[in-house]
Amino acid sequence: MTDPVQLTADLIRCPSVTPEEGGALVLLEEMLSRAGFTCTRVDRGGVCNLFARWGDKGHARSFGFNGHTDVVPVGDEAAWTRPPFGAEIHDGILYGRGATDMKSGVAAFVAAAVDFVRDTPPDGAIILTVTGDEEGDAVDGTTALLDYMQAQDERMSVCLVGEPTCPNEMGEMMKIGRRGSMTAWFEVTGVQGHSAYPHRARNPLPALARLMDRLASHELDRGTDHFDASTLAVVTMDTGNAATNVIPAQCRGAVNIRFNDLHSGASLSDWLKAQAADVAAEFGVQIDTRIKVSGESFLTPPGPLSDLVARAVEAETGRRPELSTTGGTSDARFIKDHCPVVEFGLVGRTMHQVDESVPVEQIRQLKAIYARILADYFA
Known part of the structure; x- marks a missing residue:
């Protein structure tokens, strides 16, 4: 044997x-x-x-x-x-x-x-x-x-x-x-400036915070007969800015989604991009989105x-x-x-x-x- x-x-x-x-x-x-x-x-x-x-x-x-x-x-x-x-x-x-x-x-x-x-x-x-x-x-x-x-x-x-x-x-x-798995990375670009004169800058951080809050607060679904509810986790938010008197030009964030069979990588990608576009328009910043679907x-x-x-x-x-x-x-x-x-x-x-x-x-x-x-x- x-x-x-x-x-x-x-x-x-x-x-x-x-x-x-x-x-x-x-x-x-x-x-x-x-x-x-x-x-x-x-x-x-x-x-x-x-x-x-x-x-x-x-x-x-x-x-x-x-x-x-x-x-x-x-x-x-x-x-x-x-x-x-x-x-x-x-x-x-x-x-x-x-x-x-x-x-x-x-x-x-x-x-x-x-x-x-x-x-x-x-x-x-x-x-x-x-x-x-x-x-x-x-x-x-x-x-x-x-x-x-x-x-x-x-x-x-x-x-x-x-x-x-x-x-x-x-x-x-x-x-x-x-469950399916996917990660989305967001890069938010504004205009750098002095923190004492915020009206001369365009701060990307509030836009990123708003986007992350909108995504994390959204209920994707409540589960199915064989799957638990889909989940979205904010996994990073970062500026790399060590100066407290500088409004940074850029910041970055990422989320990871584990999704059930009510969704697909394509449908969730469309939703993420639409949310980013709405926030970009609201704050007057640019948001570039990159998405990787690891599996359906x-x-x-x-x-x-x-x-x-x-x-x-x-x-x-x-x-x-x-x-x-x-x-x-x-x-x-x-x-x-x-x-x-x-x-x-x-x-x-x-x-x-x-x-x-x-x-x-x-x-x-x-x-x-x-x-x-x-x-x-x-x-």
Whole structure:
């Protein structure tokens, strides 16, 4: 049997801080190739990715797993009580950067897939897509893998993303969708002047304050059946002006919006630009707006895929997972255009933290859940 705990530890010892590959994908490619998977490196834009398939391309159905081996930076290494890339186990807890997010998830689905095709070869295909660009810009990661699949006529019938999804207890939550995410930056330009003679200047600061207040005070919606209410957060307001007797010529602000399926990036962009134009006209200043949409909201409606995953989770943990759309973004936002996708993984309480860690029993439990999902899907 393939040990997912040992595989997680081996992956943690690969210092794959975005965008470095760190040896993690090399390790997986060698292991999967030995297990009979056809492996292809899909590297693009300096990012390393791995596509692996067991079974013929022509199969009518294929089950896909998606995950990432890149991790966020360590931060203050002196604050760690265990080496961040040491993969040490103490009292049944495995420590290291990526232990939770998400080398354990990758190890669990790789171990489950390897053992499954060896012991009970399915009538179908299993596709694993592993990226090194989930924690970075996500431009040349899963999107590159999906572009490759389209060019090669590769297809996943359904996909499970192995991100950590459970807030506190194993098995309590799975994701059937995600909110959209976007950021808007505003640069307000007026006329610089002496603070004792404000009538000779055109102060951009009141305009920025008015704009931020209008945006933050606006109720975007009250939520939907599967989504909480959309949120808008003011994340920065800045002039860089250290002189108290000078009215600055420019100031800047930014907001971040997490939105549900009542909105789109385009509709919210139009609203933001209209609000900025109104304030600019009111104060006689210029407001330049720049917007980046990181991902649109999406929902995989409850149905066969979510039922399949929920049954397996309940069988292995005794808990029926809540169907949720909470949290930030994930690479499922790209996969949803390819096939139905849901997310299930272990408890994510320590992800991105100092002393990131995971109970080794959770890794074994996660492998058992993924193995059961495969067995039930191909039954």
